[in-house]
Amino acid sequence: MSTFLQPIEHELGPLLARIAGGDRPAFGRLYDLTSNRLFAVVRRVLRRPELAEEALQEAFVRVWQKANLYDPAQARPMAWLAAIARNQAIDLRRRSSERIGEELDENSAGGDGQSAVLPEADLALELKRLRDCLSRLPENRQDMVLLAYYQGWSREELAAQFSRPVTTVKTLLRRSLITLRECLDGRT
Amino acid sequence: MAEPKDLEGLAAEYVLGTLDRGEREDVEQAIPADSELAGLVAGWERRLIPLALALEPVTAPPHLRDKVMAAISGSAAAPDNVIAIERRANRWRGAAVASWALAAALAGVILFRPPEVLEGSRYVAVLQSEGPGPAFIASVDLASGTISVRPVSATTPSGKSYELWALGAGRDKPQSLGVIAANFRIPTETLGKVDSAALGDTLFAVSLEPEGGSPTGQPTGPVMFTGKLVATE
Numbered sequence: 001m002s003t004f005l006q007p008i009e010h011e012l013g014p015l016l017a018r019i020a021g022g023d024r025p026a027f028g029r030l031y032d033l034t035s036n037r038l039f040a041v042v043r044r045v046l047r048r049p050e051l052a053e054e055a056l057q058e059a060f061v062r063v064w065q066k067a068n069l070y071d072p073a074q075a076r077p078m079a080w081l082a083a084i085a086r087n088q089a090i091d092l093r094r095r096s097s098e099r100i101g102e103e104l105d106e107n108s109a110g111g112d113g114q115s116a117v118l119p120e121a122d123l124a125l126e127l128k129r130l131r132d133c134l135s136r137l138p139e140n141r142q143d144m145v146l147l148a149y150y151q152g153w154s155r156e157e158l159a160a161q162f163s164r165p166v167t168t169v170k171t172l173l174r175r176s177l178i179t180l181r182e183c184l185d186g187r188t
Numbered sequence: 189m190a191e192p193k194d195l196e197g198l199a200a201e202y203v204l205g206t207l208d209r210g211e212r213e214d215v216e217q218a219i220p221a222d223s224e225l226a227g228l229v230a231g232w233e234r235r236l237i238p239l240a241l242a243l244e245p246v247t248a249p250p251h252l253r254d255k256v257m258a259a260i261s262g263s264a265a266a267p268d269n270v271i272a273i274e275r276r277a278n279r280w281r282g283a284a285v286a287s288w289a290l291a292a293a294l295a296g297v298i299l300f301r302p303p304e305v306l307e308g309s310r311y312v313a314v315l316q317s318e319g320p321g322p323a324f325i326a327s328v329d330l331a332s333g334t335i336s337v338r339p340v341s342a343t344t345p346s347g348k349s350y351e352l353w354a355l356g357a358g359r360d361k362p363q364s365l366g367v368i369a370a371n372f373r374i375p376t377e378t379l380g381k382v383d384s385a386a387l388g389d390t391l392f393a394v395s396l397e398p399e400g401g402s403p404t405g406q407p408t409g410p411v412m413f414t415g416k417l418v419a420t421e
Contacts, residue, residue, distance in 0.1 A: 024257070024261075027257075028253075028257060031253060031256060031257075032253075035248045036246055037241070037243070037245045039245075039246045039248040040246040041240050041243060043246055044243065045205075049249075053248070053249060053252055053255075056248055056252060057255055057256050060256045061256070061259050061260055064260040075233065075237075078241060079233070079234070079241065082237055082241055083203075083233045083237060083240075086240055087216075090205045090212070091209075091216075094209035094212060095209065123238055123241055123242070126238040127239070127241075127242050130235070146239075148205050148206045149204055149239055149240075150240075152205045153205070154205075154206055154207070154208055155206050155207075155208070169206075170206075173204065174194065174197040174200065177197070177200040177201070177204065178196075178197075178200075181235065184235050
C-alpha cells in the first residue's frame with residue numbers, strides 16, 4: 001500500500017494549483033485520488049452515513065473555494081486536505097445532534113491507530129514519533145486525546161465518558177497537549 | 189498560564205476538536221485576521237495530522253462524486269458570505285487584503301489597493317452582492333495574460349446568463365468581457381491597453397442577462413455585483 005501513496009502526494013500539489021484556477025477536471029481527479037482517505041477521516045467523526053457524506057461534500061466544496069489559499073510551505077497537500085475534512089466533520093458534528101450515546105458500542109480509542117495503512121516513509125516516521133509521545137501520557141489521557149482527535153468528542157462528551165467535571169477535562173487536555181508538544185518538538 | 193490568555197491551549201484544543209460550537213466559530217472567524225493564532229493552529233495541525241493520515245482509506249459512496257461535482261458548479265453550494273483572499277508569499281499582507289476584502293464586501297463594493305502595490309502580476313476582485321448570495325472571484329494574471337472568473341457559490345437562473353463588464357479607467361461606457369461560464373477565462377487583450385494603474389481603476393461588474401449575453405452590447409439586466417481589483421502577489 002505504501003507504494004501507491006507516494007505518487008499521489010506528488011500529484012496533489014500541481015492539481016491544487018490547477019484547481020485554484022478553476023480547473024474542474026483537475027478537481028475531479030483530486031476527488032478520485034483523495035476521497036477515500038478523506039472519507040475515512042470524516043467517517044470517524046460522524047458515524048451516521050448521511051452526515052459523513054454531507055461532511056465530505058462540504059469539505060470538497062471548501063477545497064474548491066480555498067485551493068488558491070493552499071500554501072505548500074505550510075503543509076503537504078494531503079495534510080491540508082485532511083485538516084479541511086476533519087474541521088468540516090467536527091463543525092457538522094457540533095451542529096448536528098450526534099452524540100456519544102448512539103456510538104459508544106464500537107468506540108475503542110486504543111484500536112483507532114491500529115487500523116492504519118502502511119504510510120509513506122516520512123509520514124511513518126512522524127507517526128511513530130507522535131505515537132511514542134502519546135504513549136508517555138497516562139492511559140486515560142491518551143484515550144481522551146484520541147477520542148477527541150479521531151471522533152471529534154467535545155469536552156462535555158469526554159467529561160461524561162470519563163466521569164470528570166468539564167473543567168477538569170479541559171485542564172487535562174491542555175496539559176496533555178503541552179506535554180505532547182514538548183515531546184514532539186524535542187524537549188523531552 | 190492565565191486562562192483567558194491561553195491562545196496556545198485554545199489553538200491546540202481547536203485542532204484536537206474538543207471546543208464547543210461557539211468556541212470553534214470564534215476561532216475560525218479570528219484566524220484570518222490573527223496571524224499568531226493562525227500560526228499556532230497551523231503548528232498543531234502539523235503535529236497531529238499524521239494520526240488522520242494513517243487511517244485506512246474507506247471508499248466513499250459512488251453517488252457522492254456526482255453530488256460534489258454538482259455542488260462546485262454552483263447548483264448546490266452553500267452561500268458563503270466571507271471570502272478570504274490571502275497572499276501566499278506574504279502572510280500579514282494577506283491578512284490585510286482579506287480584511288479589506290471582507291470590509292469592502294460588506295459595503296457591497298471592493299475598494300482597490302493603493303497604486304503602488306499594483307506592481308505584481310496577479311490581481312483579484314471579489315464580486316459579491318450584499319448579504320448571503322452568489323459571488324464570483326475574478327483574477328487577472330498579467331504573466332499568463334488571462335482573466336479568470338470563478339463562481340464561488342453562484343447559481344445562474346435558468347434562461348439567464350451572467351455577463352462580466354469592465355467600467356471606468358478611460359472607458360466611456362461599459363465594455364463587455366463576455367458571458368461567464370464554468371472556468372471562464374478572458375485574454376487580457378480583451379481589456380484593451382492594460383497598465384497596472386488603469387487596471388486598479390477598472391471597476392468590474394456582473395449583470396444578469398438573457399441567456400447567451402446582452403443582445404445590445406450594453407448591460408440590460410440588473411447589475412448583481414461590482415468589484416475592483418486588489419493585488420495578490
